[in-house]
Amino acid sequence: MMSTGSMLEAPQAFIYRENQEKQVVTMASEEEEIVMTPSKKGKATYIKMERNKKVNDSSSPQVAHVAGGQHKGIVINKKQDVAGEDLFGKPQLQLGFMCFLVDQKTGQHYVESRKLKFWYQENTDYYHQVTTAYDFFKELVRPENFPRDYIGFIKKCMKQMQGDKFRMARKVDLEIEKLDEGEAPMTPGRTISLDQLGEDGFDGFGLMKEDTRPKEEIVREKILTVLESAYPNVLAVEDLVRITASEEVMVTEQLKSLYDKELVKEMENGGIVRQVLDTKTEVKMVKQMPTIASGQQPTIAIITAMYCEKLAIDAMMENKTTYVKYKTEGESNVYTIGYIGEHKVVSTKLPAIGHFRAAQISSGNSTTRLLGSFQNIEHVFVVGVAGGVPHVTDYSKHIRLGDVIISRRNDKGYIYYYCEKIVQDREQQVHYNLKNWAPRDMVLQRIAECIEESLHTNPDYAPWEDYIREGQELLMAQEANFARPAPSSDRLYINVGEGQVIEVQHPEPTDGVIARHDVPKLHFGVFGSGARVVRNDSTKLDFATKYGICAFDTEFDQVLDSICGNVKESFMFVRGIADYRDGSKGKEWAPYSSLAAAAVVKTIIKSLKNRQLDDL
Known part of the structure; x- marks a missing residue:
């Protein structure tokens, strides 16, 4: 698996891959080219991708490769030693996300921060800026064709820029930084096996957490949640059995626990209601509201x-x-x-x-x-x-x-x-x-x-x-x-x-x-x-x-x-x-x-x- 710094070898790796593929031209515009320039600043690696007018000058000293075949219209510049100030100014929109990775050699888990920065064509309104950024991102990380290594990820970014759908994007920067252990967020909710992660260990799917609590605790929480939702209405035991999809014996047992904690109260008809624990408030159960004089009535209602x-x-x-x-x-x-x-x-x-x-x-x-x-x-x-x-x-x-x-x-x-x-x-x-x-x-x-x-x-x-x-x-x-x-x-x-x-x-x-x-x-x-x-x-x-x-x-x-x-x-x-x-x-x-x-x-x-x- 490549390390973060390996992306500085992107021009050579891209040339190798491009030469291995069929020569099919899919350029959206013969008058444009996408120019990619890699660089590094501190711990972060930068990939700049700009939409330029085609110049047909492969002899420029900064050009490493002019792609052909199905990648026609893509130009790879030599790496810059240090990322310079951006001539376009601050990005108009920025979207960052986390990749949870596994090093296939060591088995070590780590987290990468990846950021996409967008600059747009003149007169692109905010609505189209936002939707273009979202669509670009969602297409890039779609699970069924998520790039399994850095070069594939960069290549997909450039190929997307060539498409008509994203022509409003004048320039896109990709910033990648491996986070130290103290900086990294929690891993996704559930753990999945390494063979599910693919070549670079990406996991965007683990959000479902299995509830490992005892069944009694889960049912007790369900009962309380149902009674709180229904409050101040009274529910029968059979209602709780049906809504929680639990056995009546289990519901009855857990109700006893809630009675002991004074969280619920049994009414005269055997129904159950949530009981409010508030020592600062007097609670009165009434059949009819008491009459309040006009001058003493509330003037504000809160729902x-x-x-x-x-x-x-x-x-x-x-x-x-x-x-x-x-x-x-x-x-x-x-x-x-x-x-x-x-x-x-x-x-x-x-x-x-x-x-x-x-x-x-x-x-x-x-x-x-x-x-x-x-x-x-x-x-x-x-x-x-x-x-x-x-x-x-x-x-x-x-x-x-x-x-x-x-x-x-x-x-x-x-x-x-x-x-x-x-x-x-x-x-x-x-x-x-x-x-x-x-x-x-x-x-x-x-x-x-x-x-x-x-x-x-x-x-x-x-x-x-x-x-x-x-x-x-x-x-x-x-x-x-x-x-x-x-x-x-x-x-x-x-x-x-x-x-x-x-x-x-x-x-x-x-x-x-x-x-x-x-x-x-x-x-x-x-x-x-x-x-x-x-x-x-x-x-x-x-x-x-x-x-x-x-x-x-x-x-x-x-x-x-x-x-x-x-x-x-x-x-x-x-x-x-x-x-x-x-x-x-x-x-x-x-x-x-x-x-x-x-x-x-x-x-x-x-x-x-x-x-x-x-x-x-």
């Missing part, structure tokens, strides 16, 4: 969909009481009433939400009951977790796990897009059938703008960080862990087709910018949702780019219809990033990201004026 989201937002409240309006059959409701700053607020958790129509309709009905029960509501927040849209080629736009996104209107006034259907016309162009929503009252938008302005003028402005720490102290006794996960768990993958994925590096900050990975970064933008969109990476990228989507969410179309149908004109989404899909899979990051979003909401609410106090 959550996951159990940890509800815990996080309640941790931001003071002087609070939780009312569980339960039904032995059918839908129950939970309302926590308390104060954030000088504002009286009510929080609720939707019994279920997701890609099933019944769950969506249920979420809309729950929202309608909330707004009907508390008729003085002026502002509505939807708070919790979502899936970030990563910009692996652009640090300034990149979103990472634990970051928080505040909904902000785009140039059309919308903050949320829901894709109902995807259709193709006769020309095979993709079109999205959409629903969209926009708040009419701009008071929350103006507060968000003030927060963004404060961040620009004072990068240390972050009151939500104190609220996160306070919330973590309050939630220490909870089953869920609200601490921020280790940065090494924030791993990013791109689907390259046929169920195969490649790990991609997070983009690096620009010069002078110090990246922090221990606190949330705030972003402002538009949310999107739709099961048909998020299930495919290419569609997600296209949809996100066309509509400026910052994050994908579970489907809140029925919730938004209810908010607007009840004439609530001031509403906002604040979502912590738990994964890179739609927030539903990010179990490790969901508690912390929920808490980060709740802390930002507290910051926004404390910036609001209280009209009830102003009227006194």
Whole structure:
């Protein structure tokens, strides 16, 4: 197997290979050639590939070889001793990824960082820059024809540049560096045998981890997850058996364990409900909500969909009481009433939400009951977790796990897009059938703008960080862990087709910018949702780019219809990033990201004026 430094012998190796292959001309343009120049700087090896006009000058002292046959149009320059400054300036986009390798001679595992840097033809817009970079990368690392050695990898880069599909790329640089043991990230999730790795040991496929815990522990976690999703609804034992696909004896045994920990409670009809452990909150089980005088009613409603989201937002409240309006059959409701700053607020958790129509309709009905029960509501927040849209080629736009996104209107006034259907016309162009929503009252938008302005003028402005720490102290006794996960768990993958994925590096900050990975970064933008969109990476990228989507969410179309149908004109989404899909899979990051979003909401609410106090 070649070492990293062997790529400096690329001209000679390329000549040898080129002479062994059939002479078939596939040049995209007879007027162009791709010029490759290898060089080295420090521990890194650089391969520069430029698209130039054809000059037919093989006698130049820097030219090592002019390829022919099927590689006609490729020129190999002699190696440069040191990589010089780039005459093209900084790359317009950069995309890095990791290769997990095995040295076939020694059997030693190591990791290489590979970076692709792109420069484009003049007047190439940002959308085409991004899609070209993604497509170039995905074609390059496609598992069924992934190059098995360095020369093949470089050759494939140059051949792709010759194709019409990537003609917008004026120049592509490949930077390769073998990482020291301390610099290397964790290996992919599962271990696979060396014969599965191919000649250079590349592994882009090992993401599935086998759950080796005892069966009892796995079933117990499933039961708790189901009850938390259904909360405040009551489930029968037979429901838990069916949903967890477990034997009734096993479910009954694990329920006893959960009873002992006071995590669940048996109701009068034998049904089971998740029990909230919160010594700071009085919990009352009621058949009907008590009457609240008009002047004492909450003016802010906060809607959550996951159990940890509800815990996080309640941790931001003071002087609070939780009312569980339960039904032995059918839908129950939970309302926590308390104060954030000088504002009286009510929080609720939707019994279920997701890609099933019944769950969506249920979420809309729950929202309608909330707004009907508390008729003085002026502002509505939807708070919790979502899936970030990563910009692996652009640090300034990149979103990472634990970051928080505040909904902000785009140039059309919308903050949320829901894709109902995807259709193709006769020309095979993709079109999205959409629903969209926009708040009419701009008071929350103006507060968000003030927060963004404060961040620009004072990068240390972050009151939500104190609220996160306070919330973590309050939630220490909870089953869920609200601490921020280790940065090494924030791993990013791109689907390259046929169920195969490649790990991609997070983009690096620009010069002078110090990246922090221990606190949330705030972003402002538009949310999107739709099961048909998020299930495919290419569609997600296209949809996100066309509509400026910052994050994908579970489907809140029925919730938004209810908010607007009840004439609530001031509403906002604040979502912590738990994964890179739609927030539903990010179990490790969901508690912390929920808490980060709740802390930002507290910051926004404390910036609001209280009209009830102003009227006194």
